[in-house]
Amino acid sequence: MTHPLKLKQITLIGVGLIGGSFVLDLKRLGLVEKVVGVDLDADNLARALERRVIDAAFEQVCSESIHGADLVLIATPVATLPAICRTLAPLLAPHTLVSDVGSTKQSALAAFAEYLPQHLPHCIAAHPIAGSDRHGALAAQFGLYQHKKLIVCPHERQDSDGLKTLEALWQAVGAQTYRMSAAEHDAVFAAVSHMPHMIAYAYVHQIADHPDGQTYLDFAASGFRDFTRIASSHPAIWTDICLANKTSLLDLLAGQQQQLAYLQALLQSGDADALYHYFEEAQHTRDDWQARQ
Ligand SMILES: NC(=O)C1=CN([C@@H]2O[C@H](COP(=O)(O)OP(=O)(O)OC[C@H]3O[C@@H](n4cnc5c(N)ncnc54)[C@H](O)[C@@H]3O)[C@@H](O)[C@H]2O)C=CC1
Ligand SMILES: O=C(O)C(=O)Cc1ccc(O)cc1
CATH class of the missing domain: 3.40.50.720 (NAD(P)-binding Rossmann-like Domain)
Structure with missing residues (x-):
């Protein structure tokens, strides 16, 4: 049969x-x-x-x-x-x-x-x-x-x-x-896939654009490699994805700027407790996610 x-x-x-x-x-x-x-x-x-x-x-x-x-x-x-x-x-x-x-x-x-x-x-x-x-x-x-x-x-x-x-x-x-639904799909994957790609591309740019960027890269290790792996993804694929999911990504970019501004303020004030707490919360969220994989 x-x-x-x-x-x-x-x-x-x-x-x-x-x-x-x-x-x-x-x-x-x-x-x-x-x-x-x-x-x-x-x-x-x-x-x-x-x-x-x-x-x-x-x-x-x-x-x-x-x-x-x-x-x-x-x-x-x-x-x-x-x-x-x-x-x-x-x-x-x-x-x-x-x-x-x-x-x-x-x-x-x-x-x-x-x-x-x-x-x-x-x-x-x-x-x-x-x-x-x-x-x-x-x-x-x-x-x-x-x-x-x-x-x-x-x-x-x-x-x-x-x-x-x-x-x-x-x-x-x-x-x-x-x-x-397609709307829910696009919101979810903007957050867990598309935005991380944008941040990886942006961070590689920040290093490459620095006058000493090539020297920095000579000493980059596994943390940099893991964090930026997805910046090696094909630009043709990711240009299309980011433009197609523009609305969600613009919200997420604004949200990320707030997170970075908060980190900047914590460093400027030298608030070790708040910085520790911020890192610890993120660590728990990621560890819980990893344990569920
Ligand atoms: N790369 C990934 O990890 C994932 C990608 N996707 C989606 O899968 C789709 C394909 O991605 P990949 O397989 O990674 O890309 P790929 O680059 O490996 O394959 C795409 C192929 O399409 C061909 N192509 C481009 N425009 C064409 C056209 N107008 N007519 C005929 N062929 C054309 C290219 O020459 C290429 O061989 C994309 O829409 C992407 O968003 C989905 C899940 C994961
Ligand atoms: O390379 C990776 O880690 C990915 O995130 C793979 C991936 C890329 C695009 C998708 O739409 C779905 C999965």
């Missing part, structure tokens, strides 16, 4: 770390027969074919690359979604599921609603909470989603069968699935 989840074809638009890792696991599990890759970067497509992340390659979305797809998965920087959806609109078969993996979800739902209105019930906004600072098809890896979270943001016109199929595919590659 064929597996109820088994797909004949996935067309993956954006053959990078996130989409590539998903299809690698689905292939290994025998849950997809063929993966068609679409990517603007021809070298990246060649590497993806060599590594068998994909079985066929196209440099653009066209009828040939979309034909036969049970699922079209968009795994490109979030600002590319509107143009990709507009191109997809005339090419989709009625049963084809369309989903994404982008880090912002209000922007994904807006693109689906504007450019795929006829197809909206079969469009699913999703976000795997896994990844790294690496990118491209060579970064795609087996097992990336094992014991990781996958958020879906259902919308009012969502077809529940398609939603369940997509959730089951992510569960098959090891993810725990959660549902939340």
